[in-house]
Amino acid sequence: MLSKKVKSRITFLFVSLVAASIIIFIIFKSLEENVVYFFSPTEIIKKTDITIDKKIRIGGLVKEKSIKKDGKTTLFIITDLKKEIIVSYNGLVPNLFAEGKGVIAEGKLRDKKYFIAEKILAKHDENYMPPEVNKILEKSD
Amino acid sequence: MLKKIFPNKILLISPNFINKLIILMIAVFFLGLIYSLFISPPDYIQGDSVRIMYVHVPSSFLALGCFAFLGIASIINIIFKIKFVSLMAKSLAPVGMLFTIISIVTGSLWGKPTWGIWWVWDARLTSMFVLLCFYLAYILSWKYISDFRRANTTSSIISIIGLFNLPIIKFSVDWWNTLHQTSSITLTSAPKIHITMLIPLMIMLLGMLIYLSVIFLIKYKTEIMKFKLEKNKNKSS
Numbered sequence: 001m002l003s004k005k006v007k008s009r010i011t012f013l014f015v016s017l018v019a020a021s022i023i024i025f026i027i028f029k030s031l032e033e034n035v036v037y038f039f040s041p042t043e044i045i046k047k048t049d050i051t052i053d054k055k056i057r058i059g060g061l062v063k064e065k066s067i068k069k070d071g072k073t074t075l076f077i078i079t080d081l082k083k084e085i086i087v088s089y090n091g092l093v094p095n096l097f098a099e100g101k102g103v104i105a106e107g108k109l110r111d112k113k114y115f116i117a118e119k120i121l122a123k124h125d126e127n128y129m130p131p132e133v134n135k136i137l138e139k140s141d
Numbered sequence: 142m143l144k145k146i147f148p149n150k151i152l153l154i155s156p157n158f159i160n161k162l163i164i165l166m167i168a169v170f171f172l173g174l175i176y177s178l179f180i181s182p183p184d185y186i187q188g189d190s191v192r193i194m195y196v197h198v199p200s201s202f203l204a205l206g207c208f209a210f211l212g213i214a215s216i217i218n219i220i221f222k223i224k225f226v227s228l229m230a231k232s233l234a235p236v237g238m239l240f241t242i243i244s245i246v247t248g249s250l251w252g253k254p255t256w257g258i259w260w261v262w263d264a265r266l267t268s269m270f271v272l273l274c275f276y277l278a279y280i281l282s283w284k285y286i287s288d289f290r291r292a293n294t295t296s297s298i299i300s301i302i303g304l305f306n307l308p309i310i311k312f313s314v315d316w317w318n319t320l321h322q323t324s325s326i327t328l329t330s331a332p333k334i335h336i337t338m339l340i341p342l343m344i345m346l347l348g349m350l351i352y353l354s355v356i357f358l359i360k361y362k363t364e365i366m367k368f369k370l371e372k373n374k375n376k377s378s
């Protein structure tokens with residue numbers, strides 16, 4: 001059998017681990033705003049505490065057929081399939097920036113529907129496959 | 142029983158056995174690299190930069206696995222006061238930290254062509270950086286605290302606290318919006334990596350696992366020898 005000393009150590013460790021998990025959970029819950037890397041268009045429209053000159057990131061999918069190039073400026077729409085925000089960006093976009101793919105834009109809101117980006121990041125999803133397989137998948141869609 | 146047998150048994154492992162493991166490792170890495178660099182196809186979006194994944198994913202996986210071992214061994218040490226479990230954890234820490242560094246470096250190399258940036262402070266990348274700090278703190282506590290019992294307790298507490306970071310790393314991509322993509326390989330659903338890419342990934346994982354075992358065995362043997370020498374010294378003086 002376990003000795004008394006060992007039993008007391010188990011109890012002590014168990015109680016402190018449970019206490020620590022609760023504390024960590026509460027900390028992360030209250031910091032949620034800062035832990036998320038970007039907001040979706042729906043969250044942006046819902047949020048009331050966003051000021052126009054505050055730097056934020058919004059993320060979602062680049063809407064199909066929404067990319068328009070005008071000289072150096074790229075205009076496109078970020079969507080989360082519920083709400084949309086128009087984004088304008090001055091500069092080079094990453095190679096993987098494409099319609100229907102994930103994107104994150106960093107910059108400032110002009111208003112709730114128009115975003116001026118200073119930086120564009122392409123977001124990659126969790127699917128990996130050879131080009132031939134993708135072609136077959138696209139055909140079957 | 143286990144207490145008496147295990148630390149002695151490790152000294153019986155011959156250099157010959159370790160040499161055989163090294164030869165096996167070289168063979169597996171050779172096969173894995175040929176497969177991942179030449180045989181496996183490029184990705185439909187990323188092109189050839191997908192090949193970085195064959196190093197990145199196994200090393201991240203093992204970095205987390207090693208720390209899980211450190212944490213569990215430390216809990217056992219705190220409760221039952223079994224010294225050789227701590228020495229096992231101590232021997233595993235450097236290779237775990239190496240895998241963490243490899244994971245972060247290869248991740249950055251992949252991030253630049255894919256995301257368009259080397260590093261961001263999103264939840265996954267930040268928690269992985271925190272893991273590196275925990276490894277460093279664990280190793281330094283062994284290095285700079287000269288009294289064995291104090292070093293043992295301090296390092297154990299550090300790794301038990303660090304244990305909380307593991308689920309945060311694992312689930313960060315599900316709990317919060319991150320730039321890092323969610324897991325492609327999960328227990329609950331079919332892998333989202335095509336089979337021609339999954340095979341080299343698994344071969345590389347096996348190679349790294351053998352590398353981990355080799356480093357661990359050599360280091361653990363040394364630690365046991367050092368510990369015994371120290372004990373004898375204390376006895377004779």
